[in-house]
Amino acid sequence: MPYKFYGGVHPPTFKTLTLDRPIKRVFIPKRVIIPLLQHTGSPSEPIVTVGDAVKVGAVIAKPTGFISSTIHASISGKVTRIAYSPTRMASRILSVTIESGDEDQEFKVERSGDPESLSKEELLGIIKKAGIVGMGGAAFPTQAKLSPPTGKIIDNVILNGVECEPYLTCDHRIMLEKTKEILKGLEIICKIVGAKNAYIAIEDNKLSAIYAMEKAILTTHNSQLNTKLVVLRTKYPQGAEKQVIKSILNLTVPAGGLPMDVGCIVQNVGTAFAIYEAVYFGKPLIERCVTITGSSVKEPVNLWVRIGTLLSDLVDCFGGFSKEPKKIIVGGPMMGLAQYTMDIPITKGISGIVFFSKDEIGESKESVCIRCGRCVEICAMGLAPIALMYRVKKENFKEAKELGIANCYECGACAYICPAKIPLLDYMKFGKAKIS
């Protein structure tokens, strides 16, 4: 039986829209715009110039530091432009545009020896070369996460298939369709960090994924690794790193610390699959699974999308719109970012796009706080959002810091639950930006 974490909310999930839609690989764009900062950390440095011909999977930018990532061409073609372009973030980011003619767009598998016999360092090298980042949303470079400083012993690897964000089903579909591959990826992760215990965390609303994973664990026998499937209660934000560790191992990551402080590493299931593909087929991270859903989408789908594909080019893949979209959210509706344009490229950290029509926007007028205490009750980090809100409003950032505003990871549960519709998350973000 899993442990519990404090707080949490139960938003309606709407996952049935895309739950039974297999991930389709239907569309290779004629043009991609690949931002050179798709990950957390420092931007990558381009090594191609305008006019260069590139092949699919070729490196177009190299990392500029420890926390950075390699970036590859996701289609074959010509580099036509290197300039600042809009991305899902508010700011424009230096991006490489590749346009293709009639080149072969299939990636050639290049297997480098027996994957089972590779050493720890070689595996890390492959992951670094493949430009793999966390696929859950934060896009933290995986090789940096998998190289803990000496002295930190990692006992447990947790594979995060929780997917607590409403609407999104890409992790669920990957777990269903690539079950064995994910387990292979998990083995590689455990080998790199030297962990003995592996846990796969899935929320109890994904029964088919639980069943598939259980079956795969039983059939693939590995004597070195103690793999366990943990079914967690459906609750938001169950999938957050600190909460998932608390739920599975009952360990509390110290405030301001990292999972490795309690001997854990958490990786998304999508990341495990990308690692498997990189190690077994030498395939860099040039495509990812994206859920496209929402009330105004005609046919909600799960798609394999080449990195850099513009959202506006994908319109045909989901059959257009049944209602006029009023809000485009990249990511889930809880933590996602609203966009001002459709011309944004799909990047490594985008797990879903949600289109809301007029009915779902739910713009409600902010009223005064009635001190109901719900935000305090549900904050998974044990903060008092309303107290922080007053401090930030009065620009008393010093006190806000003392009350732990830095611990907020912006899950948005407080603003979700607030009956007075106070935009608490806005205040949290503003306060956090001011103290850093």
Add this chain to the structure above:
Amino acid sequence: MSRKNTSIGLYEVRKGENKLGVGSNMEESLVISIGPHIKDRLSTKKIMWAVTLSLIPAGIAGIFIFGINSLFTIVVSILTAIATEAIILAMRKKDINAVFDGSAVLTGLLLAYNLPPQVPLWMPIAGSFFAIAIGKQVFGGLGHNIFNPALTGRAFLMLSWPIYMTTWQNSRWSMDAITTATPLALYKYKEFDLLRNVSHWNLFIGNRGGCIGEVCIVALLIGAAYLFFKKYITWHIPITYIASVAVLSWAFNGRSVLFTGDALFFLLSGGLVLGAFFMATDYVTSPLGARGKIVFGIGCGVMTFLIRKFAGYPEGTSYAILIMNAFVPIIDRYTFPKWFGWRKG
């Protein structure tokens, strides 16, 4: 939206101009905001009306027990509350629609429930006006008041016209037509012979003298169960409040010997159930966190006991809650939640 439009948008991007896809009408009307992009359906208005709804059984019971006068008191009290709120909101140049958020209705209703059934009709008018004007709007309206408005109104009436506020009427079918005192008053003035007629069952169904809304315990419990079921209130305040009153009464309210008190009698008589479930739990005037709520509940219980036992009044629920309201900021400060992974130093 057609494909043509988006390609115009793309063209804009390629030119590198600082235009945001003007080719498409859709993109001009996109809503941008910080998440979460979905919100819970619960609203302040919904909570207030739900609490009002949960109080209706007790009101019906009160009207049934004391007669139609009680209904007039309730209606007058609510109407005064709404009118006062509307006038003051207009004077403060605020949105008049805030009248319909249910909080004024709730205050009026709770004030009426805290009045004896036979009061003249100008009493609820005066009380309701005071509750809204001085108890609530002077502090800045909903969410800013320190003291429970309904109880502030009751305290005002109690201090100004104590005779009216302590003249009781028995239930319509009571055998004992002469005795017009609440069971707690009988206990206070040591009328133990008369008390013998008051059974626990009669207290439970409300066959006794008392305020309109406080007498019928079973109706109040139905309303409280609804609030618990809908998660509008948590156990922290009511349970600790009632438990501390029960323990203290059992320990110290016996006849000369410790630990022989009739705890159930003290729970069922007076306004404890109404106060614990519906007034001490008032969001605005109770602590934010769970630990603070427990401290608040125990504080209310101790205060109620002390007033009942040692003060001049037979009943202490309303003053106990008002006194503890004043302590809420300090309780909040010392029971501030410790965040996840908190370490000393």
